Amino acid sequence: MTQRAHRNPMQHDAPDHPHSHLPSEPALRVKALETLLTEKGLIDPAALDEIIDTYENKVGPRNGAAVVARAWSDPAYLQRLRDDATAAIAEMGFGGRQGEHMVVVENTPETHNMVVCTLCSCYPWPVLGIPPGWYKSDAYRARAVREPRKVLAEFGVTLPDGQAVRVWDSTAEVRYLVLPVRPEGTEGFDTEALAALVTRDSMIGTGLPLSPEAT
Amino acid sequence: MTRPDPVFDAPWHAQVFALTVHLNETGAFDWPDWAARFGATLKRHGVNRNLNGGEDYFVAWLETLEGFLADLALADPADAARLKAAWEAAYRATPHGQPVRLS
Numbered sequence: 217m218t219q220r221a222h223r224n225p226m227q228h229d230a231p232d233h234p235h236s237h238l239p240s241e242p243a244l245r246v247k248a249l250e251t252l253l254t255e256k257g258l259i260d261p262a263a264l265d266e267i268i269d270t271y272e273n274k275v276g277p278r279n280g281a282a283v284v285a286r287a288w289s290d291p292a293y294l295q296r297l298r299d300d301a302t303a304a305i306a307e308m309g310f311g312g313r314q315g316e317h318m319v320v321v322e323n324t325p326e327t328h329n330m331v332v333c334t335l336c337s338c339y340p341w342p343v344l345g346i347p348p349g350w351y352k353s354d355a356y357r358a359r360a361v362r363e364p365r366k367v368l369a370e371f372g373v374t375l376p377d378g379q380a381v382r383v384w385d386s387t388a389e390v391r392y393l394v395l396p397v398r399p400e401g402t403e404g405f406d407t408e409a410l411a412a413l414v415t416r417d418s419m420i421g422t423g424l425p426l427s428p429e430a431t
Numbered sequence: 432m433t434r435p436d437p438v439f440d441a442p443w444h445a446q447v448f449a450l451t452v453h454l455n456e457t458g459a460f461d462w463p464d465w466a467a468r469f470g471a472t473l474k475r476h477g478v479n480r481n482l483n484g485g486e487d488y489f490v491a492w493l494e495t496l497e498g499f500l501a502d503l504a505l506a507d508p509a510d511a512a513r514l515k516a517a518w519e520a521a522y523r524a525t526p527h528g529q530p531v532r533l534s
Contacts (some may be wrong), residue, residue: 236525239518242493243443248515249497250450251533252506259453267449272438313452314462335470337488346438346448352484354477388466 271346279310280343280393281414285407287320288398298322301393305343314391315342321384322395323421328379329394330368330421332360333386340391344419351420361385371422394421401428444489451496459505469495 239247253259283305287294296304301318305311318340321329333339334357339347350356359367364381368374375381384392396418402410405428417423439445455462472495476482482491500506517533525531 236522236527236529236531238522240441240443242490243441243446244515244518245493245497245511246443246447246450247518248511249500249506250446251514251518252510253450253454253500256505258457258459258505259450263453263456264446264449267452268439268445271448272445276438313456336466336473337484338466349440349484349488352482352488354473354482354484356484388463 271341275310275341276345277343277414277416277419278411279308279345280340280416280419281411282407283308283310283343283393284395284414284419285410287395288402288410289405289407297395305393310342313341314338315340317390318343318393319384319390320393320395321382321421323397325397326379328368328375328381328421329384329392330360330364330381331384331386331392331394332357334358334361335385335387338386338388338391340386340393343393344416348416368422371417373422373424394419396425399425399427440485441489444486447489447493447496451492454500454505459503460499465495465499468499472498 238244250259250261250264254261283297286308287297293304293307296307297320301320302311302316305315305318321331323329333351337347337352337357339351356367361383364383365375368381386392396414398410399413402413413426413428415423415426418425439448451465454460455465469492472491473482473488476487476491482488497506497508497511501508514533518531521531521533
């Protein structure tokens with residue numbers, strides 16, 4: 217170890233690599249864009265940090281779960297959600313980017329709903345956060361429409377023969393949230409206990425809510 | 432509930448995401464225009480192989496943003512390339528553990 221190596225407890229380089237860890241090629245391109253746009257006064261670096269913090273820490277599927285749990289327990293709210301999902305979701309304090317036009321699709325014993333974005337990865341950020349990798353993959357985007365039952369089976373979801381599958385293609389304008397069927401055996405559960413049963417995938421339609429015994 | 436996976440696999444994924452969202456909010460472009468361009472890039476990249484929705488997704492995202500900003504005359508590719516080289520040089524010249532700055 218060199219003298220320099222002892223200066224910083226985070227040091228992990230061998231002496232033949234005394235310089236800073238070089239970011240990857242795309243990471244350097246992002247830094248270059250940021251610097252250029254900052255120099256031109258087109259962006260505020262603090263705003264970037266705020267956006268990252270929001271999606272890493274504040275916005276996620278817990279928001280959607282709260283909406284679903286309330287819809288399960290409050291018939292008047294369910295009706296508002298059916299009539300104008302964007303407004304009903306905003307009532308709960310969730311709104312903004314990529315949630316400007318929300319549509320809730322309700323699962324029933326006859327129909328199971330499932331959401332995809334075949335164009336890119338349009339997704340209701342205010343209620344679900346940032347999409348998981350598989351939602352953005354070519355495999356899911358191509359196959360969800362073509363063979364939804366097969367895709368569901370890979371997610372461990374087997375639907376009864378009589379239940380139809382309806383696939384909704386989210387766009388930059390309209391984003392869908394699946395309202396799953398309330399699990400049996402949850403009579404008397406409060407909204408917090410209900411929300412704990414609502415998984416992210418159950419609101420995309422690639423999963424079902426947890427059963428009360430599973431929690 | 433188990434702890435969810437990290438939202439972004441790499442810091443630069445988060446950075447390029449935030450940069451794009453911020454530029455949309457400042458009015459540099461509309462989101463549907465962004466989505467159409469991004470969709471076209473994904474389609475082009477996916478012709479010869481299956482994209483896995485991870486690193487390759489954000490590589491396509493970055494390429495889209497660079498092209499869009501060039502077309503909008505907001506970020507000249509030559510300027511961006513010069514700054515990229517400057518950052519690379521700065522990283523190579525800065526001892527490990529010290530903040531890296533452009534000279």
